[in-house]
Amino acid sequence: DTAVSQTPKYLVTQMGNDKSIKCEQNLGHDTMYWYKQDSKKFLKIMFSYNNKELIINETVPNRFSPKSPDKAHLNLHINSLELGDSAVYFCASSQVGPRRTSGSGNEQYFGPGTRLTVT
Amino acid sequence: QKEVEQDPGPLSVPEGAIVSLNCTYSNSAFQYFMWYRQYSRKGPELLMYTYSSGNKEDGRFTAQVDKSSKYISLFIRDSQPSDSATYLCAMKGGSNYKLTFGKGTLLTVNP
DSSP states (O other), X not given: OOSEEEEXXXXXXXXXXXXXXXXXXXXXXXXXXXXXXXXXXXXXXXXXXXXXXEEEEOSOOTTEXXXXXXXXXXXXXXXXXXXXXXXXXXXXXXXXOTTOOSSSOOOEEEOOOEEEEEO | OOSEEEOOOOEEEETTOOEEEEEXXXXXXXXXXXXXXXXXXXXXEEEEEEESSEEEEXXXXXXXXXXXXXXXXXXXXXXXXXXXXXXEEEEEETTEEEEEEOOOEEEEEEO
16 A cells, blocks of 8 residues: 555646646644755655644745645645746655654655646 | 855765765754765755754665754765765754755765
8 A cells, every 4th residue: 555645646747837747645643744846856745634634834936735625635736837847846745744742753755756847 | 264165066975885975064053964866867856854963874875964064965885886976955944934955966876
């Protein structure tokens, strides 16, 4: 059973298009995340949702809009795609919210990634 | 100074060697420390997770945290070619509730 799954795995599209990436976790976790990994392999957080509430929103262009229909799903919609959006996008989840300051449950589990190429 | 520093390598060792991977950090409030392994074109896989200082062992892997020196390590004993991957450290704590990653160290274990 896949714990954190993403679709699609690969996405090739042209500049200006709108696309969505879907993420689902079956771990029963309360918190989900979107990360972007650039060509230099650096992982940077974009968004975090805890029980469908947005709790982390980094300085990401507003062309990127996360949507969480329930706590097991966190989708990422990208409008007006640009060349610089080409990267690998990872979804992750954790048992507790990121502001939890003690105890376990902070560890994050990642999906397989979506490789987005904008031409 | 970056919050988390990690030597990107690449690091190449013979099979059976003991591998030491390290990260330094500047934020003394960090208290959760994780190590991830990422194979090429795959998602990061959680290897080890420690809270505060001390050591943690899991099979061939040992994670160490030295908060006084702001230094964490991952040791791999009897390294195998299947250990060839990029290893990422990550940490959080205090007012920094976002998981901050190092840039990863590329490890190759040669048979």
